[in-house]
Amino acid sequence: MKITLVKKILADGSPCQKCADVLARLQSSGQMDRIDAVLVADERDPQSPGMLLAERLQVSRAPFFLVTTETGAETVYTVYFKFAREVLNTSISQSQQAAEILNDNPDLDYI
Amino acid sequence: MPFHKLVAPLLGLASSSTKSVNPMPIEPDNLLKQAFASHGRLALSFSGAEDVVLIDMACQLSDAVEVFCLDTGRLHPETYRYIDQVRNHYGIEIDLLSPDAVDLAAMVKAKGLFSFYTDGHQQCCSVRKIAPLRRHLVHYDAWITGQRRDQSPTRADVPQVQPDEAFGTPERPLTKYNPLAQWRSADVWQYIRDHGVPYNPLHDQGYQSIGCEPCTRPIGPNQHERAGRWWWEAATQRECGLHGANLLPVKAL
Numbered sequence: 001m002k003i004t005l006v007k008k009i010l011a012d013g014s015p016c017q018k019c020a021d022v023l024a025r026l027q028s029s030g031q032m033d034r035i036d037a038v039l040v041a042d043e044r045d046p047q048s049p050g051m052l053l054a055e056r057l058q059v060s061r062a063p064f065f066l067v068t069t070e071t072g073a074e075t076v077y078t079v080y081f082k083f084a085r086e087v088l089n090t091s092i093s094q095s096q097q098a099a100e101i102l103n104d105n106p107d108l109d110y111i
Numbered sequence: 112m113p114f115h116k117l118v119a120p121l122l123g124l125a126s127s128s129t130k131s132v133n134p135m136p137i138e139p140d141n142l143l144k145q146a147f148a149s150h151g152r153l154a155l156s157f158s159g160a161e162d163v164v165l166i167d168m169a170c171q172l173s174d175a176v177e178v179f180c181l182d183t184g185r186l187h188p189e190t191y192r193y194i195d196q197v198r199n200h201y202g203i204e205i206d207l208l209s210p211d212a213v214d215l216a217a218m219v220k221a222k223g224l225f226s227f228y229t230d231g232h233q234q235c236c237s238v239r240k241i242a243p244l245r246r247h248l249v250h251y252d253a254w255i256t257g258q259r260r261d262q263s264p265t266r267a268d269v270p271q272v273q274p275d276e277a278f279g280t281p282e283r284p285l286t287k288y289n290p291l292a293q294w295r296s297a298d299v300w301q302y303i304r305d306h307g308v309p310y311n312p313l314h315d316q317g318y319q320s321i322g323c324e325p326c327t328r329p330i331g332p333n334q335h336e337r338a339g340r341w342w343w344e345a346a347t348q349r350e351c352g353l354h355g356a357n358l359l360p361v362k363a364l
Contacts, residue, residue, distance in 0.1 A: 017231060095238055098237040098245060099241070102236055102237050107265040108244075109341075110320070110322070111158055111181065111240060111256065
């Protein structure tokens with residue numbers, strides 16, 4: 001199994017906060033070793049490796065994870081806690097799950 | 112079968128992860144009527160603002176309207192008084208959902224009371240709103256919100272009915288009703304005036320969108336109501352989209 005993480009650089013050149021949060025979680029939990037490759041999706045550069053991968057997979061969000069099995073099957077995860085639970089077998093706290101829900105449903109903060 | 116599947120052909124219903132098309136909008140009161148007829152456990156979310164029109168409509172349809180409000184602990188004093196005014200005006204109970212005390216204490220201890228001004232509002236909203244909402248919705252098979260398409264770019268595609276994939280699960284499906292999705296702010300205020308509905312006095316002070324006190328401000332003429340919320344955050348920092356011109360449309364994942 002190969003795991004690829006795609007992180008985003010915003011159009012103004014600044015790093016994506018969400019991507020930094022995910023990387024920090026992987027580092028602090030000691031699971032960064034499980035990530036085989038980290039690609040950058042630079043919004044200023046459509047030819048950047050992460051942007052090209054996003055285009056091929058038709059993914060419009062970042063960060064995201066691509067899990068490729070030995071048979072070549074590919075699964076994309078755009079929700080970190082789902083990835084952590086299903087691939088890394090890690091439990092995520094309720095508050096972290098809530099943060100993920102808000103991240104993936106930005107309309108909810110307006111409630 | 113969940114109601115959203117029954118009415119999907121009529122509403123052009125789409126999941127929350129796909130772009131929606133809603134060719135035949137249903138009047139909000141009619142949609143509420145259908146919702147009450149279709150679900151045994153139905154909750155109505157009230158933000159303490161102009162979504163009060165849904166309470167007004169619902170109270171004319173049912174004697175057992177279950178209303179809840181996310182009490183973040185940071186609402187304006189006017190909003191707290193207004194929530195009680197609505198409770199008394201309609202003779203209803205309103206569940207005030209509080210954040211988990213342990214999670215809240217941990218966040219405040221680590222980051223203080225105003226970390227959202229530097230770190231963004233997501234963590235605070237997650238602890239004070241999303242987590243309590245998630246815990247509450249476990250008890251229901253449908254809920255009603257006052258979300259409208261004209262409120263924010265993040266709501267531009269809100270359908271009137273949708274399977275709630277954020278809080279529902281395959282084992283416990285949840286339907287989300289947004290009866291006001293196609294109404295504009297002017298429609299809501301016309302209803303409030305026509306029906307003598309009590310409204311939050313902050314609206315008279317220039318607040319169009321009302322949330323927590325530190326994160327809400329009055330707006331000026333011709334400003335979009337989103338300008339009154341989290342104004343210190345750049346729009347690009349608020350969401351996770353990839354904005355490359357070469358990307359294809361969203362694929363549901």
